Amino acid sequence: MKIDTEQIDNVTLLTPVVRRLDASVAMRFKEAILATIAQGHNQLVLDFSRVDFIDSSCLGALISILKSLSNGGQLVLCALNSNINSMFTLTRMDRVFTLCTDRDDALSRLR
Structure with missing residues (x-):
């Protein structure tokens, strides 16, 4: 699974390059992000614009x-997107995760 990575100041921006994040890729997705954290990156933005x-x-x-x-x-x-956002709302995960409309908003939250 491909994840584009960009470093902006102290923030690591990660963009999964996949349309569907489902059971077939979930483990590889998690391992890739955990590897980034293991390298010392702990200010992360996950950009779901391609998902x-x-x-x-x-x-x-x-x-x-x-x-x-x-x-x-x-x-x-x-x-x-609206479907993913709705899932976070329905599962109340919008109370667990910080959700932002776009990259700029997300980056400003971490700077």
């Missing part, structure tokens, strides 16, 4: 990623 769909396995991966952040680490999700 059309996520399922519960991806949501579980995101929760694991969030739990793995420590020492002031933060995770912000941005550019969620």
